[in-house]
Amino acid sequence: MARPTVHGLRRLLASSRLAIWLLAFLAVSAMIGGIVPQASTTPNAELVYRGYGPILYFAIRLFNLGDVFRSWWFLALLTLFYINLIACTSRRLVSSIRRVRHPPTSPRRQSSAISPLEIPIAADADAFRRATSAVLKRRHFQVWQLGNQIVGIRWRFSLFFPDLVHFGVLTIVLGTALSLFRSQGELYVDDSLVGVAHPPCSAQQQEGCLKGVSFAIRVEEFGAEPYSGTPIVSGYWADVTIIGDKTEVMTERIEVNRPLTYHGVSLYLSRYGYNLSAARITLRMIDWERRMSWGPFALRIGEALNVPGAGDWVVFARFFTTYATDSEGRPINVDTPSPLNPAVVFYIWRGEVMQTATILLNSPLMQSQQDLPYSFIIEKYEVPRYITLRYSRDPGWPVVWFGFALVVAGLIGLLCFKPACIWVTTDQTTRRATIGADQRSSETTQDHEVERIARAIEAELNQG
């Protein structure tokens, strides 16, 4: 009984129906993962899930819908799909090889022909067979003689194109599995770290170094380019030197969409901007009521200044390089290649009462519209620029790429090469021949092809 069970299991694993069910389950699962915010990319995911109500929250927790693509059931589905695809592909491949290698052994049934066409045999049987074979061969058909039937089959190799597509998908899935072993990291470089080498990480050093990489890099300079006449960033770049074995190997410019690859490691620019939380200002303060002034003071973000003789506190709360407001009037910072509208926000504490002061450095007179107890003169500001370099070594990517190429080749082949079977059955009694075509091909195309072959055979006979 074991053998039938194994055989039945093999048939099930190689069945198209199972494949379709698995594809449907994968599609539904992926859809759920696309709709439910995934925990890895959602801040405060737990709060978000609780907001859906107790029933949905329970479902999310039970089935790990907050991390669908790494859940055990999704990976199990994917594994089963992979096994099914291997089984289907191998079964199909064996069948395709058998069909291509072995010639047809029995005549085609007339009943399976679509729109068969009859023509008279205006010559002896041998001449007719020769003419028919010649016509079919000129049309790239392989020809066999089976009794009173001549069978022509074209593009038999196209049977392999679905196998090529399937093999491509298998390769892609294999590549994504290999990508699980990729090494990657991110390097933060601001103005203070320009010209500083970042070596591979060691046991002693784990910060400011490159993990899983055998060379060092040094950022020589970085910047951003605006669109001409606008403040909008068109692109940002970094000049990076690769240092291998204490020798400078190369200096290249990395831009967005133009990564640098060295020894299998790719370097990308992932972010550019100003580190607003590290802003520093130098300011003076004027109290017009008491006709007093103080300063200069140096402050960093978050630092507070006690106003001499008044007991008030001034907190340097926020810094903007390009201050703007959104549609609801809330202050936002716009990413620009350079500060265009720098602004400082202070919180002024007078006892228990807090007042907010927004100082636009390009428009100091705006302070008078805010009814502030003090005037602030920002003499200097410094805000460091930064870029983030992402690096990764992905062993799966070349495999995935190869899989893409296989799938594309297979799909193009399926579209361009349709297998065709034409057969010509002769009846010496009635001296007529019937030309038939395979039902699998397009009806219109086959009608035309059958018509053309019939005309060509007649012309060939007339010439002979």
Place this chain on the structure above:
Amino acid sequence: MVSTGVPFFSVALAAYPAALFTYLLSLLLRRPWATFAGTGLLALGCVAQTVGLVLRGFHVGMLAVTSTYETLIFYSWVIVVAFLVATVFIQRHTRLVASVGEVTAGISVAMIALAASPLFSAEPRPLVAVLRSHWLALHVSCAILGEGFFAVASVSSGLLLWLSRKGQSRVSQATLQLLDSLSYKTIALGFPLFTLGGLFFGAIWAKHAWGRYWGWDPKETFTLVTWLVYVIYLHLRVGLGWRGRRVAWVAVLGFALALFTFLGVNYLLRGLHSYR
């Protein structure tokens, strides 16, 4: 204004409803000449849109698919092109051409009207740094080209479902088979384009821009879901020999997902492609 193509898009916005009306006339009055006139109007609108797209492309410096406005215009153009290609398969059946053409023209009109609405600005804007890549044109154009054929397939399948519903006996089996065959052929044409553009070019670009080719971003995920639905369609049709109503539902579902992936994901879900 002319260099942004907007006047030519307005010509298309006039020609497509005219085509829709003409096709309707053809169906009501049973006049084949009206079908040819409708197809002519569609072609006229398509030519005008082509000119507009070319002008806008020169204006922005690349294929005009850099904003929702441009992509909607491009999408409507692709749907009309796909329909005109599909008429090759059914050109002898004027009533079928009129039926499919009417709905197709309606979808194109809806897209151009949406683009022209106050929701989207027609002004070309400079691209953000991460979108400045030739992969943008390849990825978006191939994906939408594929979806254009899916649109025609869903119209054909939708008509099949409508005409073969219970109680409908006036429509011949031959007509239903033609609709089914048209649906299959257009999906067969669109599927490789969508696979190449939507999935492969997108993954290659993501690797160049973000350092990873797949991140289960909602846009990527729903593109995959759409692709899986069409894979299921092809396996049901070719592998299991399903025909008619059963497989038509899958084609309609596939295009509904394609539309959601195109617009819904950007505005309803959060991710790298989100405009929220």
